[in-house]
Amino acid sequence: xxxxxxxxxxxxFVVDAVDLDIQLDPELTQxxxxxxxxxxxxxDDQPLRLCGEGLALLEIRQDGQTLPKDQYRxxxxxxxxxxPPRDFVLETLVQIRPIANTALSGLYFxxxxxxxxxxxxxxxxxxxxxxxxxxxxxxxxxxxAEQGPHPVLLANGNRIAAGQEAHGRHWVRWExxxxxxxxxxxxxxxxxxxxxxxxxxxSGREVALEIYVEAHHLDACAQAMDALQRAMAWDERxxxxxxxxxxxxxxxTDTFNMGAMENKGLNxxxxxxxxxxxxxxxxxxxxxxxxxxxxxxFHNWTGNRVTLRDWFQLSLKEGLTVFRDQEFxxxxxxxxxxxxxxxxxxxxxxFPEDAGPLAHPVRPDAYIEINNFYTATVYxxxxxxxxxxxxxxxxxxFRQGMDLYFARHDGQAVTIEDFLAAMxxxxxRDLAAFRLWYSQAGTPVVHAAGRYxxxxxxxxxxxxxxxxxxxxxxxxxxxxIPVRMAxxxxxxxxxxxxxxxxxxxxxRERILMLDTAEQTxxxxxxxxxxxxxxxRGFSAPVRLEMGFGDAQRAFLASHxxxxxxxxxxxxxxxxxxxxAAIDQSHGAGVLPELLHGALAAVxxxxxxxxxxxxxxxxxxxxxxxxxxxxxxxxxxxxxAREALRRAMGSAFGEQWAADYESLAFPYSRDGVSSGRRxxxxxxxxxxxxxxxxxxxxxxxxxxxxxxxxxxLAAFSLLVHQPDADVSxxxxxxxQRWQQHPLVIDKWFAIQASAPRPDTLAKAQALLQHPAFDWxxxxxxxxxxxxxxxxxxxxxxxxxxxxxxLAAQIRHLDELxxxxxxxxxxPLSRWQRYDAQRQGLMRQALEDLAGKANLSRDLxxxxxxxLKLA
Ligand code: ARG
Ligand code: ZN
Numbered sequence: 001x002x003x004x005x006x007x008x009x010x011x012x013f014v015v016d017a018v019d020l021d022i023q024l025d026p027e028l029t030q031x032x033x034x035x036x037x038x039x040x041x042x043x044d045d046q047p048l049r050l051c052g053e054g055l056a057l058l059e060i061r062q063d064g065q066t067l068p069k070d071q072y073r074x075x076x077x078x079x080x081x082x083x084p085p086r087d088f089v090l091e092t093l094v095q096i097r098p099i100a101n102t103a104l105s106g107l108y109f110x111x112x113x114x115x116x117x118x119x120x121x122x123x124x125x126x127x128x129x130x131x132x133x134x135x136x137x138x139x140x141x142x143x144x145a146e147q148g149p150h151p152v153l154l155a156n157g158n159r160i161a162a163g164q165e166a167h168g169r170h171w172v173r174w175e176x177x178x179x180x181x182x183x184x185x186x187x188x189x190x191x192x193x194x195x196x197x198x199x200x201x202x203s204g205r206e207v208a209l210e211i212y213v214e215a216h217h218l219d220a221c222a223q224a225m226d227a228l229q230r231a232m233a234w235d236e237r238x239x240x241x242x243x244x245x246x247x248x249x250x251x252x253t254d255t256f257n258m259g260a261m262e263n264k265g266l267n268x269x270x271x272x273x274x275x276x277x278x279x280x281x282x283x284x285x286x287x288x289x290x291x292x293x294x295x296x297x298f299h300n301w302t303g304n305r306v307t308l309r310d311w312f313q314l315s316l317k318e319g320l321t322v323f324r325d326q327e328f329x330x331x332x333x334x335x336x337x338x339x340x341x342x343x344x345x346x347x348x349x350x351f352p353e354d355a356g357p358l359a360h361p362v363r364p365d366a367y368i369e370i371n372n373f374y375t376a377t378v379y380x381x382x383x384x385x386x387x388x389x390x391x392x393x394x395x396x397x398f399r400q401g402m403d404l405y406f407a408r409h410d411g412q413a414v415t416i417e418d419f420l421a422a423m424x425x426x427x428x429r430d431l432a433a434f435r436l437w438y439s440q441a442g443t444p445v446v447h448a449a450g451r452y453x454x455x456x457x458x459x460x461x462x463x464x465x466x467x468x469x470x471x472x473x474x475x476x477x478x479x480x481i482p483v484r485m486a487x488x489x490x491x492x493x494x495x496x497x498x499x500x501x502x503x504x505x506x507x508r509e510r511i512l513m514l515d516t517a518e519q520t521x522x523x524x525x526x527x528x529x530x531x532x533x534x535x536r537g538f539s540a541p542v543r544l545e546m547g548f549g550d551a552q553r554a555f556l557a558s559h560x561x562x563x564x565x566x567x568x569x570x571x572x573x574x575x576x577x578x579x580a581a582i583d584q585s586h587g588a589g590v591l592p593e594l595l596h597g598a599l600a601a602v603x604x605x606x607x608x609x610x611x612x613x614x615x616x617x618x619x620x621x622x623x624x625x626x627x628x629x630x631x632x633x634x635x636x637x638x639x640a641r642e643a644l645r646r647a648m649g650s651a652f653g654e655q656w657a658a659d660y661e662s663l664a665f666p667y668s669r670d671g672v673s674s675g676r677r678x679x680x681x682x683x684x685x686x687x688x689x690x691x692x693x694x695x696x697x698x699x700x701x702x703x704x705x706x707x708x709x710x711x712l713a714a715f716s717l718l719v720h721q722p723d724a725d726v727s728x729x730x731x732x733x734x735q736r737w738q739q740h741p742l743v744i745d746k747w748f749a750i751q752a753s754a755p756r757p758d759t760l761a762k763a764q765a766l767l768q769h770p771a772f773d774w775x776x777x778x779x780x781x782x783x784x785x786x787x788x789x790x791x792x793x794x795x796x797x798x799x800x801x802x803x804x805l806a807a808q809i810r811h812l813d814e815l816x817x818x819x820x821x822x823x824x825x826p827l828s829r830w831q832r833y834d835a836q837r838q839g840l841m842r843q844a845l846e847d848l849a850g851k852a853n854l855s856r857d858l859x860x861x862x863x864x865x866l867k868l869a
Contacts, residue, residue: 004366005312013037013048013084015130015137018182024145024153024189026099026109030058032091033127035137039086048084051124051131052094053077054106059093079128092128101125102775102815105371110255110775112149113190115268117261120311120370123182133308134413136179143187144171150189152212154249156180156264176264178244181307181413186263188212188251195221199232201242207232212251213274220275223289224250231294234328239402241301250274250293254741257777257818258374260292262299269296272742272778278667280740282709283674290332295325306409311370315362315438316416318374319382323390326383333671336563337611343538343564346384348623350376350541354443356829357865359470363416363438368860371818377441384541385437391482391511391539393427400426433480433515441470444479444542446514452529459487459526464518465542471864480515484539487523487530492559495530499523509536531555536562550576554594558601563612570616573598574644578625581640582633591647599648603655610663611675614682619644622791632832634795638755642689649690656683667707674709681713688717695724702729708743716750734771744771745782752786759793760800767808774812777819784808788826795833799840802827806844809858810851817855824848824858828865842866 019034037048057074060067062085073080081090098109106125107116116122124131141155147170153162157176164170193215199207209228211221228250235241245265252274260269273292276285302324303317330338353359353376360373362382367373390398401423408422416438420431444467451460463483467476486494486509494508499522512521523530531552535544546552553576556569573595580592591599602608602616622641626632649656663680665673684701688694695718702714715733718726730751737743748771752763766772766783773779787805788794794801805823813820830841848854849862 002366002368003370005310005364008310008312010040011130011132011135012041012044012046013039013130015135017138018129018140020127020139020141022141022143022187024098024114024143024150026114027097029096029098029107029114030093031096031127032093033129035090035129037084037088037090039084045083047073048081050079050081050090050128051077051121052079052128053125055094055096055125055128057092057094057128059091061089061091063088064091077124094127096126103817104255104257104777105818107187108255110253113188113192113253114145114150115188115251115253115255116186116263117257117268118185118263119183119261120374121183123185126185129182131182132310133181133183134310136181136307136411136413138176138179139185140173140175141187142171142173143189144169145189149191152188152190152192152194154186154188154212154251154266156184156186156266158246178264178304179411180264180304184262184264184304184307186261186266186268188266188268191215192251193218195225197225197229199229199243199248201232202236203242205242205246207243207245208247210247210249211274212249213271217252217271217275220277220280223276223281223286224274224293227290227293228297230290230332231297231328234294234331235298235301235324238327238331239301239324239399241406243300244305248297250296254778255776257816260296262296262303264300264304267296269293270778272745275742278669278707280708280737280743282712283677285708285742286669286674287329287333291325291329294328295321298324298328301406305411306406307413309413309415311367311373312363312365313415314370314373315378315382315385316414316419318379319362319384320386320419322379322383323386326387334609334611334675336567337609337615337675339537339564340567340615342380342383346376346380346541347627348621350380351443351543351627352623352829352832353377353825354381354441354470355468356831357471357867358825358828358861359441361439361441361473365439365472368863369821369856371857372821372860381541385434388437388480388482388540389423389431389434391484392513393423393429397427397429398423436477436479440467440476440479441473442467442476444476444481445545446481446483446535446540446542447545447547448532448534449547450530450532452526454529457524457526459523459530460520461485461512461523461532462518462520463512463514465514466517471867478515478517480513481540481542483512483514483534484536485510485512486533486536486562487526488533488555488559489528489530492555494533494561495526497523498525511539531559533560533562533565535565537564538568548572550592550594554598557598557616567612567615570598570602571620574619575625575628578620578637578640578644579628581643582625582629582636585636589643589647591644591651596651599652603652603659609675610672610679614675614679617679617682619648623789626791626832631834634791634833638792645686645689647690649686649688653687653690656686659683660687677707677709677713681710684713685717688721695721699729712746712750719750720754720756722756738771741776741778745778748772748779748782749786752783753790755790755792759787759790760796760804763787763793764804774815777816780812780816780819780823784812784823788823794826795837797836799837799843802840802844806848810848813851813855813858814853817857820855821857821861824861824865828861830865 016036021032023030071082098107101108105117105122121131143153147168153172155174157174160173160175162172192212195211197209249266252269252271254271256270260273273289298321302320326342404426405422424431444465447464449462489495496506497510498505553569553572560566577592577595622637625637660683663676698714698717705711718729809820809823827841827845830838845865
């Protein structure tokens with residue numbers, strides 16, 4: 001059953017108010033719902049269809065009267081009221097089984113807590129409802145539960161009243177003054193401790209901030225609380241947006257399908273994005289908490305106050321909110337390093353998606369299962385599109401557009417079109433061409449060619465764009481591509497730019513708008529042949545083909561003053577070295593001279609921010625190298641990259657050793673310290689790659705580290721040694737951390753990502769480990785997600801990796817379809833490999849497609865993946 005964007009119709013009924021009375025019990029929970037329903041149109045005698053899945057209907061009343069059997073019908077997924085009045089109260093009582101809810105959508109019971117997840121369509125698994133984002137209602141909720149195990153009862157909004165009742169039970173009443181779609185509904189019940197703080201808004205309102213965690217984690221919430229307060233201040237400063245309720249609650253759970261959820265006033269988080277102590281969380285974990293906390297907070301305006309008309313508009317809230325959280329992190333940390341990380345993620349996840357069978361536009365036209373569309377395209381590419389709009393309008397105009405967007409649409413359920421219209425309305429700018437970025441899938445390739453004419457002292461730059469077909473979109477039109485650029489003199493200075501358009505003449509940086517298939521710009525008064533720096537800051541989500549040689553790359557690697565492009569030039573040098581080595585099927589045993597020089601310069605630049613230095617010295621990932629090849633040569637890439645790491649290790653052995661020693665500082669949580677740790681651990685990795693005697697040093701760091709970043713870096717290096725026996729280390733790590741699920745996730749993940757011949761057997765065995773748990777998504781991802789991302793093991797030539805993963809997906813699909821469908825993505829990329837592997841991967845997909853009771857989630861992924869066959 002395919003849902004099409006064009007089929008959108010406004011709701012025929014609205015819900016003015018919802019009253020829920022929920023008797024929580026793990027085995028049998030009863031949900032009584034009173035809905036005030038009102039018909040929108042005059043004459044309309046169609047039945048009213050309410051969504052409902054897996055509900056046992058016990059009672060149904062209309063305006064207080066039991067509804068006769070001939071007045072309603074139960075269907076698969078729905079309750080139909082055959083003759084609904086214009087304006088009435090529908091009361092239903094349903095029964096559900098939270099303990100049996102392994103899909104973790106709707107209301108579930110895990111680790112002793114009741115948790116909900118309603119986005120996108122989980123509310124229909126709690127009660128019969130108009131489960132669509134454009135139906136906004138006021139919610140009141142009374143929760144009842146056994147007091148002993150569930151002393152804390154939370155729902156959205158304000159806590160109105162509470163009391164005791166018979167059989168050791170108690171109740172709490174919550175009311176949310178803001179009308180909201182049901183996907184933002186949440187409840188939590190359990191035995192949770194609370195960390196409290198507060199925030200005073202710009203207009204002087206006191207907001208209580210509460211983070212609910214299991215009592216033994218009360219000491220692990222400081223980073224989350226601090227990030228929340230900074231995010232609240234940032235949204236006031238940068239967007240003029242204040243928080244709107246008296247209370248902002250965050251709950252952490254170990255059992256959650258995704259990162260976190262922005263339920264109104266009651267965010268629910270994967271504990272991975274809340275809990276952190278130096279002994280158990282890495283610097284990367286701390287960074288992840290800051291950005292996800294901010295992301296969910298920012299949703300209060302971009303998502304909740306202004307919500308979605310339908311799920312096709314998902315990027316309206318997600319792309320915009322990712323853009324906002326990226327900018328927050330850039331302001332709070334290093335902008336350059338942040339941008340590099342954001343682009344690295346986009347290229348690792350979104351570019352392959354855009355080039356494969358699951359490619360879809362930022363605003364999709366059709367879906368089978370909406371949960372499959374919480375993708376890198378909707379989130380990350382969506383953020384890039386918002387960023388381009390920000391780039392072309394400028395920060396001040398963008399802010400005016402946002403102000404108008406909020407002013408016009410507060411309290412409404414709107415579309416991406418409304419967002420663009422507000423941007424246009426506030427600025428008088430025409431964004432018509434930009435709409436294509438939302439509807440056209442695929443990553444454009446921009447080819448650049450420059451020509452210098454010494455007689456005329458002119459430099460002409462020609463940019464040409466093209467894009468490959470994607471499923472359902474054989475023809476591609478030219479997109480508006482903002483190319484931020486500069487020209488460097490051979491001495492390394494950015495030159496003043498003069499050309500035919502005089503605006504901004506003399507600036508040293510300009511944005512060229514490529515909005516046709518091919519365009520040429522002429523720069524005048526150019527006294528020397530320049531070296532162009534194009535797509536600075538990665539100003540558009542495209543692949544840039546510069547037609548450069550290593551000399552130009554090396555030049556920019558040492559002279560470009562744009563941190564992103566300088567990094568890009570370094571990556572380019574390393575990438576060329578790797579591709580050449582793979583091509584000639586020899587390892588990259590020697591460092592090409594220009595790469596050597598560029599690395600030497602970075603290694604000796606003690607002034608440079610250590611985190612940025614680490615970025616410059618990190619090789620492109622194996623996946624990224626594979627992306628650049630017509631046919632991904634898994635083994636060739638791995639060997640070449642390992643050989644290059646060895647060569648880099650031995651060529652600069654002394655510098656690495658000096659860095660390793662000099663960067664040892666006592667642990668501190670600030671950005672400079674975490675940058676030092678990153679660089680120091682990178683140094684250790686290079687030393688170990690080229691000199692086995694560093695094994696002892698690595699073991700020593702593993703034993704002596706006073707923080708998880710250093711401890712885990714050493715652990716990972718040891719476990720990833722191709723031939724060392726590390727069983728003692730594996731046992732020790734497990735022994736030390738077995739009480740800490742988030743750390744044990746790392747233990748699983750690092751073993752499953754080891755590029756070792758015995759990894760598959762190990763993974764097979766880990767499935768039987770007492771700590772492995774099919775019902776905990778973090779654990780499943782740690783083992784199976786990591787294995788699917790482990791190129792040499794997953795793509796073993798005999799197909800054993802494919803068969804293994806497919807067998808686990810088959811099992812998981814019975815329990816948790818959302819996660820099962822996600823795990824199948826590596827298999828969907830089969831066209832990128834050689835014929836032998838293609839056959840084996842397709843075989844695995846076909847076997848899965850033949851499974852009985854295939855979920856809609858997994859079914860959609862398999863069908864699309866196999867369509868190209
Ligand atoms: N809205 C949440 C966020 O981005 C994610 C919800 C994901 N839902 C899903 N069904 N996958 O913060
Ligand atoms: Zn989000």
